[in-house]
Amino acid sequence: MSQFFTEEDSVETVNARMGVEINPRLEKVMASLVRHLHAFVKDIHLTQSEWEIMIDFLTRTGQICTGERQEFILLSDTLGVSMLVDAINHHRPVGATENTVLGPFHVAGAPEREMGTTISSDGKGESCLFEGRVIDLHGNPVAGARLDVWSDNADGFYDVQQPDIQPKWNNRGVFTTGADGRYSFVGIKPVSYPIPHDGPVGTMLGALGRHPYRPAHMHFIVTAPEFEKVVTHTFVGDDSYITSDAVFGVKGTLLAPFERVNDGRTVWRSPFDFVLTRAIAGQHSAE
Ligand code: BEZ
Ligand code: FE
Numbered sequence: 001m002s003q004f005f006t007e008e009d010s011v012e013t014v015n016a017r018m019g020v021e022i023n024p025r026l027e028k029v030m031a032s033l034v035r036h037l038h039a040f041v042k043d044i045h046l047t048q049s050e051w052e053i054m055i056d057f058l059t060r061t062g063q064i065c066t067g068e069r070q071e072f073i074l075l076s077d078t079l080g081v082s083m084l085v086d087a088i089n090h091h092r093p094v095g096a097t098e099n100t101v102l103g104p105f106h107v108a109g110a111p112e113r114e115m116g117t118t119i120s121s122d123g124k125g126e127s128c129l130f131e132g133r134v135i136d137l138h139g140n141p142v143a144g145a146r147l148d149v150w151s152d153n154a155d156g157f158y159d160v161q162q163p164d165i166q167p168k169w170n171n172r173g174v175f176t177t178g179a180d181g182r183y184s185f186v187g188i189k190p191v192s193y194p195i196p197h198d199g200p201v202g203t204m205l206g207a208l209g210r211h212p213y214r215p216a217h218m219h220f221i222v223t224a225p226e227f228e229k230v231v232t233h234t235f236v237g238d239d240s241y242i243t244s245d246a247v248f249g250v251k252g253t254l255l256a257p258f259e260r261v262n263d264g265r266t267v268w269r270s271p272f273d274f275v276l277t278r279a280i281a282g283q284h285s286a287e
Helices: 010-015 024-044 048-063 071-078 081-089 200-207
Strands: 127-136 146-150 172-176 182-188 217-223 230-236 268-271 274-276
Touching: 010 024, 048 071, 048 200, 071 081, 071 200, 146 182, 172 182, 217 274, 230 274
Parallel strands: 127 268, 127 274
Antiparallel strands: 127 182, 146 172, 146 217, 217 230
């Protein structure tokens, strides 16, 4: 290896610059990152102007981030990285409820509501009863499970996207199961909506011939003492975007029935059971 930087030895030259007493995990992560980055540059023969476009893209991605907007996570979501990180870290047994992306619209501190009550307060949309059980892998009810739920409204916006239009906490709530593990609440049948696409990620999707839509879904974070936390959605299976979710969040096991009931109480009913796995000792399940 030459004393100086060469195209041939680029990876070894950069990685050899690391100190001897650095964090071993950091060393492994950075050595691999440099290896893959250099291989990528060589593979596509990155031009100088393409390098400038990439730098500009990342600069704009950072500049549009605020306390409320996280464009880097959106980039990770739209490149499938968020789902991949979740997948490799949550290998659950068959039958256990799978995770999907959290998304940017969860707000901690939603109102704790009585089982069976409504989360919708803007009077829009078709009402839907969401109900089922929180159980373990053996079918036993999980008491004291906390379901933190949220969805968009009938116009395809979360309350936090329209603070001057929607009531605060519209389509959000927290429910806690009793001894039978059952949950139920009234929301609306969710609708598909575009992820924020007025920034660099939206420009990227457009350039790639990709639409920004997510199929209709209800978000859930389910936690219970001694069980692994589940961050997931239930999806409306016949949504036209079900096979082209902009953030790759759909899993077959998360398609929920939406039955038209029109029973005088709600227009729709969506039954779904959440199956939790025991937390590995030492890991806690709380949010
Ligand atoms: C959401 O479902 O709220 C969401 C997920 C990922 C990116 C944008 C929105
Ligand atoms: Fe969502």
